Amino acid sequence: MEGQTSRWREFFRRNRRWWIVGGALAAVAVIGVIFWLATKPPAEDEVTVNKSTKTATPPPATLVASLTNGVLVAPDIANRHPVAVMIENSPAARPQVGLTSADIVYEAVTEGGITRFMGIFSQNYPTKAGPVRSARSYFIDWLSEYDAFYAHAGGSPTALARINQYAIKDAANDGSAYHREPQTGVASEHTLFVDVAKIFSLGTSTHKWPATFATPSWKFKDAAKTFGTIPKITFNFSSSQFQVVWTHDPVSDTYSRVLDGVAHKDRVSGEQIKAQTIVVMKVAHSPNPPYAGTGKESEWTMTTIGSGAVSVFEDGTRTDGTWKKPSRTERTQFYDSAGAEIQLDRGKIWIEVLPQDGTIVAPATPATP
Numbered sequence: 449m450e451g452q453t454s455r456w457r458e459f460f461r462r463n464r465r466w467w468i469v470g471g472a473l474a475a476v477a478v479i480g481v482i483f484w485l486a487t488k489p490p491a492e493d494e495v496t497v498n499k500s501t502k503t504a505t506p507p508p509a510t511l512v513a514s515l516t517n518g519v520l521v522a523p524d525i526a527n528r529h530p531v532a533v534m535i536e537n538s539p540a541a542r543p544q545v546g547l548t549s550a551d552i553v554y555e556a557v558t559e560g561g562i563t564r565f566m567g568i569f570s571q572n573y574p575t576k577a578g579p580v581r582s583a584r585s586y587f588i589d590w591l592s593e594y595d596a597f598y599a600h601a602g603g604s605p606t607a608l609a610r611i612n613q614y615a616i617k618d619a620a621n622d623g624s625a626y627h628r629e630p631q632t633g634v635a636s637e638h639t640l641f642v643d644v645a646k647i648f649s650l651g652t653s654t655h656k657w658p659a660t661f662a663t664p665s666w667k668f669k670d671a672a673k674t675f676g677t678i679p680k681i682t683f684n685f686s687s688s689q690f691q692v693v694w695t696h697d698p699v700s701d702t703y704s705r706v707l708d709g710v711a712h713k714d715r716v717s718g719e720q721i722k723a724q725t726i727v728v729m730k731v732a733h734s735p736n737p738p739y740a741g742t743g744k745e746s747e748w749t750m751t752t753i754g755s756g757a758v759s760v761f762e763d764g765t766r767t768d769g770t771w772k773k774p775s776r777t778e779r780t781q782f783y784d785s786a787g788a789e790i791q792l793d794r795g796k797i798w799i800e801v802l803p804q805d806g807t808i809v810a811p812a813t814p815a816t817p
Contacts, residue, residue, distance in 0.1 A: 515663060532567070547577075552567075568594060585607045599622075601637075676766070766811070
């Protein structure tokens with residue numbers, strides 16, 4: 449027995465190297481089997497999650513151009529129904545709130561040479577905008593291009609009659625969306641504000657107005673990579689209290705607004721009002737006699753349907769041409785001197801409606817050699 453044991457010892461001694469190699473290979477094989485068992489996909493009968501609950505992560509939404517100002521947004525925002533808000537611009541109303549959230553702003557003269565704004569909100573509905581003021585009929589012609597929900601506080605007799613005549617989506621009586629903020633030394637007519645988000649909510653839920661809109665859009669383009677040589681534009685509507693200066697910033701390619709010599713800022717955020725494109729429409733414009741028995745000047749007459757001169761400022765350039773609006777509900781279009789539609793930069797747009805006696809102080813863009 450002892451001899452047999454000795455022979456085995458001698459066998460292991462002579463073949464020790466091979467035993468070590470074999471042991472190492474066996475260990476690797478065992479580790480491989482363990483790894484395979486741990487990582488192999490489960491068989492069909494091992495899946496415990498209900499297949500009906502499995503959802504793939506959706507790809508990012510494709511951005512599309514907003515129908516209002518061409519900004520690339522999610523599809524559910526691109527045609528969201530606009531809300532139009534009348535915002536006053538008398539010195540007692542300044543600074544306003546909410547204009548920085550508007551996709552488009554119209555500015556036009558009312559009685560006494562005081563300008564008034566109409567903000568078109570679609571991409572953003574701020575919870576506070578104002579001070580809210582009354583309607584004028586020529587603004588109704590522009591808001592009709594968007595079929596907008598209309599937030600205002602009363603209006604001229606002509607404007608109120610046309611709101612009924614044209615079946616405008618009138619939100620003036622949605623009282624829960626409005627509130628007053630009394631201020632010492634400020635008349636009450638300058639203290640009314642509106643929740644634009646609530647106007648949209650009440651419009652779609654209570655009035656059953658559509659949540660989306662469809663309208664032929666303007667032609668839009670991406671901002672230029674090189675800029676023109678017009679750094680500043682000055683508009684004279686009436687008196688110096690309503691003089692507007694827009695200054696082009698070549699870094700951001702936006703225009704910053706100054707009103708009556710002061711940077712025009714949002715009351716809440718302190719942000720200066722900026723725009724990507726400034727459109728200046730020249731219109732025939734005249735005052736009317738006072739309303740009978742009141743002594744108050746009546747609504748001005750303004751040409752909104754038809755055509756007139758236009759100047760479009762973007763990327764530090766100026767393009768002169770013609771605006772055309774064939775009917776109340778059709779979108780106002782802008783054409784250059786050759787008759788081609790002017791493409792607007794994607795971004796916030798201010799439309800300055802300048803009376804025929806108003807002036808633009810800005811050089812023409814030099815012709816390309």
